[in-house]
Amino acid sequence: MAMELLQPGTRFVQYALLLGLFGGFGFHAMTAHAFARTNARRSWVIFIAIAAPVVVALSLATDIAAMMGQSPFDLDRAAVASLVGATDFGRAGVLRVGMVVLAGVSVLLFRPSRVGAGIVASLYGAALASLAWSGHAAAGEGFAGWLHRLNDAAHLLASGFWLGAIGWFAVLVLRADATPNSGRNRALAAALKGFAPIGARLVLVVVVTGVVNSQMIVGLGQALPVLSTGYGQLLVVKLGLVALMLLCARSNRETARSIPDPVSAGSVPDREWLQTLRRSLLIELLLAVAVIAAVAFLGLASPMPGDS
Known part of the structure; x- marks a missing residue:
């Protein structure tokens, strides 16, 4: 039962994190009101930014495991590499992990500002948009x-x-x-x-x-x-x-x-x-x-x- 809930559970956390991080930093960057531009380097923001790549990678692993009919803890590296390199789903997943890693590094490096928040929001936005290649929309062709x-x-x-x-x-x-x-x-x-x-x-x-x-x-x-x-x-x-x-x-x-x-x-x-x-x-x-x-x-x- 726990394994059956692992895939939707990780998908839920992934969606929640990417939607919230993109929207939060996006609103922070675009608002014209100085009062809303609070310190974005609070410990909880940094913690979430660091946790996001782990969650996204785990969600990708559970999706790949479900496609292969295996446990995410028993995946064959060669098979995973083949799937990732040969499918849009796999390439989008790798891109998503890379974007959230870069975004997390950016949260640590950039001082709180509209420009810095805009850069971070763009990275999370790219990761969020890549989810369109992992759902029902990915089944279409041409x-x-x-x-x-x-x-x-x-x-x-x-x-x-x-x-x-x-x-x-x-x-x-x-x-x-x-x-x-x-x-x-x-x-x-x-x-x-x-x-x-x-x-x-x-x-x-x-x-x-x-x-x-x-x-x-x-x-x-x-x-x-x-x-x-x-x-x-x-x-x-x-x-x-x-x-x-x-x-x-x-x-x-x-x-x-x-x-x-x-x-x-x-x-x-x-x-x-x-x-x-x-x-x-x-x-x-x-x-x-x-x-x-x-x-x-x-x-x-x-x-x-x-x-x-």
Whole structure:
């Protein structure tokens, strides 16, 4: 049982790390608000950056072992080298490991800055995009196959940046709620209002690319037969979780719009809107974790009736 859960478990941790690291550093690099550019060299960030290559390499090993019908602890080096050198899946896996290693080194070398965060985000972004070569999108051939992979990569990158923004705002709201500061609250309110249109575009990209992915994997016209499979049922769960995330995002946007501009002492119930945002953002993060878990299992399930 433990071995059966090893592959989806490592996939889950890999997806969570790459989505979070790309999104976190990406948001850190792109935000125009100085208050959000906090020290990125904290010990927990360094620990995660160092752990990421280990997790990614282990996930690659478990995927290769599953393809060969072996235990990841009993892999034949020559067979692994042959598979890695002869397949797009293998080459993408090696690239992914290399990118997270370079990103981890960059976290250690670069001083906290928008430029440094941008370099690290680019490396994690390349690693994240390479996952499109290890799922259902990798099964396609020719132009359609490449289109599917590029669409899947765009889906992953948009999802990662959305998740990074949620995580950053959750941290900032928790900090603002714990240590009230009118100047920080004004900056936070401005950031929330400024990010709202960007967030809406990200959500649009996530939804559109997600629909395209579904069409290219199963065909929307085959939705009813697919619902009889474990893949289809898990996909419905995932879509329901994403819908709940969209409701949370809408709530966050409405809360941000309700904050008077400019924010000043006495003009807005700071505690109230901070607590509303904190609750909504934390729920959204928990939903995101559940979505990532669903994705980890979906990538291993067959969408074809009779194959589940």
